[in-house]
Amino acid sequence: MSEKTGPSNGGESGARDKRASTSTPILPVLAERWSPYVLDPRPMNREHLVTVLEAARWAASSYNEQPWRFLVAERGDAAEFSRAVDCLMEANQAWARNASALLFTVVSRTFARNGSPNRVAEHDLGLAMGNLCAQATALGIVVHQMGGVNLTKVRLAYQIPEGLDPVTAVALGYLGDAATADEELVKRDAQPRVRRPLSETVFAGKWGQTSPII
Template identity: 45%
Template sequence: MSNQTAADRLAATTFPVLDVIRNRWSPRAFADRPVSEETLQQVFEAAAWAPSAMNEQPWRYIYAHRTDEAAFQQLFDCLVPGNQLWARHAPVLVLALMKTEYANGKPNTTAMHDLGMANSHLILEATALGVHGHFMGGFDADKARATFGLPTNLEPVVMLSLGYLGRAEQLEEPFLSREQAPRQRHPVAAFAFSGQLPN
């Protein structure tokens, strides 16, 4: 797969779903091609229109283009070493955070769900624009808090690399094999049940 494309990784779904969902996947190989600020703002605009409890919109994003070396390095340094091996080539790094309190100071128990909705909007918009992303739980949240001086009510949740598809062969193992492995999902019958969960 020397020149992988979204079509190469198109999900083989059991039931018909939107093409943008079938096209979305999580590459680690990125092309040496920048993502424009205009494109990135469009992607964040999509996140803005996600649903949220009380319309609180508790998501926050800190991002940096690789061309902004100092800002990119701050985000990059928060990643665990295993993710740094490949994410260093990503044109954009993003830290996604959730505001854990409502404006009135009460706990927002659905904030993580709402951030997930925003992230889903974001990544599908990116996919529609030919930009792919890889969400990463492997990062040092405490380091992120210290680096960015985060208040106690702002929680780092996940990091994201964004960019255009590169060549799988630019990756070393074990990432090369993961990049080329068949895409798999549990069947709907394994997680969606009518009326109640099975015994």
């Protein structure tokens, strides 16, 4: 497949159109999602925030365990929001403090039905996050996920019980104005979006052998 789909050069959407350049067309919400650093520090639309969490709720999960949980801090609640920012690694605080809402994702490690370990708990949390990202994109909300979190701080600050573990932080918000933003963040947002090709990702027959479907 040689034809690429992606941002047009200098089209009406301008420099911040970060649509993926895909080898074949994919759903617009998947191609249009990206992880921006320059955010506009305005309040979150509460209804939209609930909607993205509802989308996450409807993800598939092993035995329908729904091992995901979310802690939410809205920008509008200054004290709570600042407590959440404080749980991020410093490099992430620098830009994520402009988010409209911050989430911490939490996973339950054991099945509620029998107490046995859930080997795929984080997989299922990832599915929920995929749903959340797609729904957010459809609503014009940008999402930037973070592994750079002080997990011990999160556990203590929110009194997360044993058996459940914080995993990531998630910044939700709106694209900021590159003209007035920190130069370093603008530079990061200008980087092209790249991915390993399918030929190095999809194998058949034996490990490392590109599948003939590609």
